[in-house]
Amino acid sequence: MMQLSHTWLLDENPETRFQAGAGQTYRMVRALLRNPLAVVGLVIIIGLLIVAAFAPVLAPYSPIESNLGARLLAPSADHWMGTDELGRDILSRIIHGARITLMIVLMVAVISAPIGLLVGTVAGYFGGWVDRVLMGLTDVFLSMPKLILALAFVAALGPGIENAVIAIAITAWPVYARIARAETLTFRNAEFISAIQMQGASHTRVIFRHIMPLCLSSTIVRVTLDMAGIILTAAGLGFLGLGAQPPLPEWGAMISSGRAFILDQWWVATMPGFAIVIVSLGFCLFGDGLRDVLDPRNRTR
Amino acid sequence: MIDLKHLSIAYGETSVVKDVSLHVPEGGSFALVGESGSGKSTILKAIAGQITNWTGRIRLGDHDLQQGRDPALIRLCQMVFQDPFGSLHPRKTVDTILSEPLSIHGLGDQNRRVLETLDAVGLARKFRFRLPHQLSGGQRQRVAIARALMLDPPVMLLDEPTSALDVSVQAEVLNLLKTLREQRGLTYFLVTHDLPVVSFLCDNLGILRQGELVELATVEQLKQQRFSSEYGNELLSKSY
């Protein structure tokens, strides 16, 4: 019988592949939980996930329906974060906005990280002209300011969340490519790579099975740390009116619309601002903790 | 089994191996000794197909090696590397490392083969699902030897296989290498700077200096400390 116990997980002599894998994960999670800041980050991210998942249940009001009779109310027991210029409850909009934010962040990560990883490992592994071409391309993208590039793409594709996601993904991958390439270079001549080549492994196999898993952890760390930046860029696009379109409750767009009342009705712009700050911070803290756990340089033998 | 004819290797303008010819019979054990920079590792890499710009002839069995990655090479020879910490993928378990060559070549019955090879290199089965960092240096080197054995090659290239190990562990690995050679009739091509190891493991040796083969000798000459070249005797005097 297999039991998921502490001793089973920490067994130095696992009997199956599954046990070996589970044990490794368990050790990592334990190390992560020992870092208080990472735990704070994790709590924030889990909070965001819960809020996004149960938005319709948690939100006291509709995020879209306007109620012109209740315009610009200050925070109170009825409206904890006040209402906006159309009388919509800001708390409800922020809660629903969590879904949009989470979707943008995940989509960007899912699109840009694999592209960056692939470009970087291929460039680093083959070197020579492949490297020069791929890295030249990467440099072109890197040399352009992120927000401006995203703006240009949105302008070309038309405003909207999907296009904002594509635009941000296009600006995000070069960083991962650079990191993956740098990491690949450190072990492309390692003996374990020579060994597997001598056993007849194809280039594809070496890259996907041997090099990528080693670059994965630093990419994950970097993506987590970048999530804050992605949220900010998305908010920036929203603020400029090029991201999510009204009446979608996107946090950046909410700040933008609150801008007109910033002096008299501070809460309209400030509340979504808080949301952005807290969630960004959560990803940063978690990313830092993750780096401490995953970074092979910190690992003791 | 291994036949080098007029092998020369140059990196750009500097030639690192100059016109080396030697022969190792099937089942023989040959050592190439020299100091760092003598070109001994370069020759090994050329045989292993990791260097492409050599001239001359490299013959393994009855196969003339092509420049670069020669597919025939895979079944002919495998290599054991110097650094037991650098030659195993840090995120793969012993099991994955050993079964990978089988998967690449579509060989079945992986479970049995992995267990058999673990037994052959004297590694307890409980280590099968460990990661390299959970093993000692000697155990890692056994895994590296096991990996080289998975495809049953007739030739083993050994790149200073024990120089990174403790003395007592070195003895275990040397014994293992000797046993494997006797059991399987393997041909060894060893690169080292350690003359006592040659005395234990090899039949013949070549002394390399700055890319040139200065002497081919038998292990008897080594044991009696009677090399014919001046440089060979210089190496002897520095060995303690």
Next chain:
Amino acid sequence: MSLLNIENLRVSFPTEQGPVEVVKGISFELGRERLGIVGESGSGKSMTGRAILRLIDKPGIVTADKMEFDGLDLTTLPNKQMRALRGARISMVMQDPKFSLNPVIRIGDQIAEVLSFHSKLNARQRRARVLESLEAVRITDPERVYKLYPHEVSGGMGQRIMIAMMVILEPDLMIADEPTSALDVSVQAQVLDIMDDLVTRTGMGLIIISHDLNMVARYCDRILVMFNGEIVETCAASELANAKHPYTQGLLASMPTLDEHRNRLPVLDRDQLGSV
């Protein structure tokens, strides 16, 4: 009078399973002699060297009943004085010169920097002393080497430069941790000869920490054999062949020789040794 006097030195590191002792209460004395500390990896030999210089990093805990260097109590000495002592009176040669030299500073300037920390010489005097010390480690053209960067010299040269850097202040004690294991055999002998020569000439104490029994036997007066954090054998280098402890005997037997006729090498039985 002894230069270094150590009693009951312990080094431990906390782990998930509780503290692990890597040095388990060792005691020894050192006069103006050459002492070899030999052991395999994990024997605690390097930790012993680092503990003497108080170079054990944070989670590690060092305790000793007595750790005296020339009358100074190393366990209670303030950090500032300890730093002054390191380099000026006790110096350490590390395993690989590549990691010990700063790659972007010229070699001569790096050695001179040591002088500016620990002496009051002016720039010209410092330069003269540096050239002198390079000559002392048998570098024939010190003027040229002075201007080189670390990547422009060979391993053996790098290690000689490290030694020059260590002896320039004429320390009373030099601790060399695997000083030659990154070097070729022929260069090893040269570097060791230079160290030997310096020690005899200046009368400093020398501790060589190594895994290489033969090398230590050749260059030291006395040998400590460490196993599992304990000293299992102390003997004169010339008496090594008559070692009493089974571990030492096992180590000696397990080494192949130039004239090797054994079909199998004897292997240490670690389980049995653990209970000795």
